[in-house]
Amino acid sequence: MNIADLLDYLKETSSEIIRADIDEAVLLHFDLIMESYREKPFFYKNLLKYDRFMVALSLLSFSYKNDKLPLSKVKDFCQGRGYMSRNSLDAYFSFLVLSGYMEVKVDVQDGRQRSFQPTDKTLREAAQLIKSCLLPAQMIFPYVGSSRRLERSPDLLKVFARGFAKILESDLLLDKILPEAKWMLNRDGGHLPMLALYADALRNGSLETGYNVSSYVQISSRLGVSKTHVQRMIREGELQGYFKCNKRTVELSPAFVELMRRAMSIYFSISRVSVELGVVDYDNGRVAVDLRNI
Incomplete structure (x- = not known):
């Protein structure tokens, strides 16, 4: 599949997801990813910052694609994409090792x-993060097999990583498909702060009654980030027409709701298409994996 066809397929999959009942899938994603986040809030609020997360996914994907690839090549790739400076990448790699x-x-x-490889701890936690996108996507467009089989599949991470490497190399990620969302993604907690606001509105029923959500204190406490961090994000979003700030609470605009749904549909479509591409890659002579058996 060439880059143009892959982009069209990602957009088509994303559009189908957003036309479906995406809200229940978004809530499941939030609950699943928060299970990991609560265990290590400091680690995950840094990891999920968009550029850092892309570096981590690059390491994982390239390690499965070519286990002999030097670390310097991944560093060059990430620096070329503008994810981090060379010095910041050196510091980040050292942090991951330590x-x-x-x-x-x-x-x-x-x-x-220098050769590199992810540890067993990385593989366990990476599988959980990937499932937090794949399982919600399956709620909307189920595979033939069940989610329980998907969770138990030892090949899931390999399938995803090899397929995601194709999307990564084509540079068809969320920041390119929906660049207007990156201002919220590339900060502590990544997409979780905006997801927490959206989940609050869904669960409080306020998407139909004015989009009011929790206070700054409640959101910051839940995510382990400072109240100032949340306030700064809200104020920046207010300038772009996404929020209306009250003294203690936040009001979401219809534009934010639309942005949130589009962003999550892209997250889900990238995860799903990564698995589909990974299956094709494996079926072409590496490891035969049938989604019906996952």
Whole structure:
């Protein structure tokens, strides 16, 4: 599939998802990802910041595509995309090593290079994050198999990573498809602060009664971020017409609701298409995986 066809397919899948009942899927995604977030709020509020998350996914995807790829090549790729500066990437890689998420060794064939691989801890947590997108997407467009089989599949992460590598290399990610959303994604917590606001409105029934949501204090406490961080995000969004700030609460605009639904439909479509591409990749001679058996 060439880049133009892949972009059309992603947009088509996203449009189908957004035309469906996406709200229940969004709530499931929020609940699933918060299970991981609550265990390590400091780690995840940094990891989910959009550019950092793209670096982490790049490491994971390229490690499955080519387990002999030098770390320097991933660094060059991420720097070229503008995710982080070279010094920031060095610091981030060191953090991942010290935190037990990545192993780095001197390459046996070239002592100037460093090989890398994700640890078992990384693979466990990455699988949970991927499921937080795949399972909600399955609510809307189920595979033939059940979600329970998907959860137990040992090949899920490999399938996803190889397929996502194709989307990553084509640069068809959310910041390119929906650039107006990046101002909210590339901050502490990534998409979770805006997702928390949206989930509040859904669960309080206020999407039909004025879009009022929780106070700054409640949102910041839930996400482990400062009240100032939430206020700054809300004020920035108010200038763009997404929020109306009251003394203690936030009012969401219809424009924000539309932006949120479009962003999440793209998250879900990228996850789903990654699995589909990964299955094709495996069926072409690597590891045969049938979605009906996942």
